[in-house]
Amino acid sequence: MKVLTIIGARPQFIKAAPVSRELRRHAHEVLVHSGQHYDAAMSDVFFEELEIPRPDYHLGIGSKSHGEQTGEMLARVERVLIEEKPDWVMVYGDTNTTLAGALAAAKLDIPVAHVEAGLRSFNRKMPEEINRVLTDHVSRLLFCPTDTAVSHLQREGITAGVYQVGDVMVDALLHNRQLAQQSSRVLDQFNLVPKGYILATWHRAENTDDPARLASIAAALNALQQPTVLPLHPRTRQRLEQASLKLDNPQLHLLTPVGYLDMLQLEANASLILTDSGGVQKEAFLLQVPCVTMRDETEWTETVEQGANRLVGADSQAILQAVEEINVDFNRVQPVFGDGRASKRIIETLTQQI
Template sequence: MKVVTVVGARPQFIKAAPVSRVLRKVGQEILVHTGQHYDKVMSDVFFEELNIPRPDYHLHVGSKSHGEQTGAMLAKVEEVLLKEKPDCLLVYGDTNSTLAGALAAAKLHIPVAHVEAGLRSFNRRMPEEINRVLTDHVSKWLFCPTETAVHHLQNEGITAGVHLSGDVMLDAVNYNRKLAEQESKILSRLNLEPSSFLLITLHRAENTDDPKRLKEIVQAINQLEDQAVLPLHPRTYGKLEQYQLEIANPNVMVIEPVGYLDMLQLEVNAKKILTDSGGVQKEAFFAQVPCITMRDETEWTETVELGTNRLVGASHKEILHAVSHFTVDFAQIPPVFGDGKAAEKIVSQLMGE
């Protein structure tokens, strides 16, 4: 079986790695990198660290408006598909790369496989929500990380081709956790002790593109009394400058974006994680670290229902209160994201086994 895999952003590199390892043992994979994340620190380092084969095609689309970026990807992915004539197209998650790949394949009558199908935040103002809903509705194979995701698809009338695979990010964390412990020097480099610091990530458009929300979050960060680390996304850095906001707290180390192994080490050793990332919420769950999510809703509702993740929006008071008072007893938390063998189940279904 010949599979074209389309990726374009950091979370997709992480998700693709375990599936590619299994897929290439039994089939042919053509890897297409759209260039949605085009910075070396946000892109190349993940291929190096995760032992993902170099992309067969790099589309170099780069940063554009949603419409322009998706349109450019759609046209370029279509060219690849016409040349390669794959048996199926494989996409991950909910980025513009995901939607562009799925639409290009669907219009050419190439079956689409969607890993991380069925996630819903129920906020149609989020570009990611539109991307994931549309991708699900054109997919032949829908690989769901949780029972909740399966139910969401059922509620939308999608039952054919739906598979409860578990979460490929659990596969990735399990595979890379020991490697991160051995290879990453981030804790010593930043002079950090385990369980002594907060880890902060901030990049989602609903926060960074809204000056009021971003100001509230920055206000909270500037009032933190705990030691904290913030690997600053290039986009967020630009928005802070645009809105004339400054992170000016001596307790907060603002650093360049880090690779996956360094990030994993920071997550595993943090005492709490503050984030607006979907992937980091799950990685916090796998690392058994309390997560404070600076959003009004999440597609990972299981983490909130189980009490490992608290939604605080962009309120600086809510953020600071959670930092001070939110605790989790992970001994009471069931494993809701599968058994760490999602990649094998996905490839088995694609191969018709």
């Protein structure tokens, strides 16, 4: 069996690593990198740290508008599919890479397996929401991380080929947590005291491309009274410069993007995580670190329902208030994302299709 895997962004590299390890024990994998995240800090370091095989194809798409980026990916992925003739195409998550890979395969009548299917924010203004909904509706196998994801698909009339396998990010975290503790020097490098700092991440388009939200989040970060570490995404840095906004809080330590193992160490040792990332919300939950999410909604509703995550939007006062108030008793929080065997279940199910 030949499976063509299409990835292109940081969260997908993390999710694909454990699945690829398992897949290559049972089938031939062809790995395609779209180039959506294309620089060393956002791409190369993840392949090295996670020991992901080098891509068989690198499409080199790069940063563009949503329509242009998706269109170019669709055309180039189609050419690869025609050449490789895989039995299955596997896509991950909700990026433009995900949608382009799924559409290209569906139009060539190649079955699609979607890892992390069924997530919904119910905000159709988010490009990611459009990507995940359309991908689910053209997929033959839908691997859901939670029961909630399964129920979302059922409400949309999707019941065939749906499997609740658990979350592959649990697999990745369990595999890499000890390695991060042993090899990462990021705490010493920046003189960070465990549980003595906030970790912030900020990259989502709704928070960087909207001038009001951009300014409000910047104001909140500038008002924080606790040491805060912010690995600044290239897009966020560019938008701040374009808007002539400065992050000049002496408590705020700006870093360039860090690798996955360093990020795990920063997350695990933070007293609090402030983010707009879906993956970081979930990693905070798994690492038992309180999370404040700068979004109006989340796909990971389970984290909010159990009190481990608080949604605050982009309002600066709401952000600051939540940072001061949030207090989580993780002894009362139930594990909901699986047992770290999602990758095995995915490959077992996939290989049974032949």
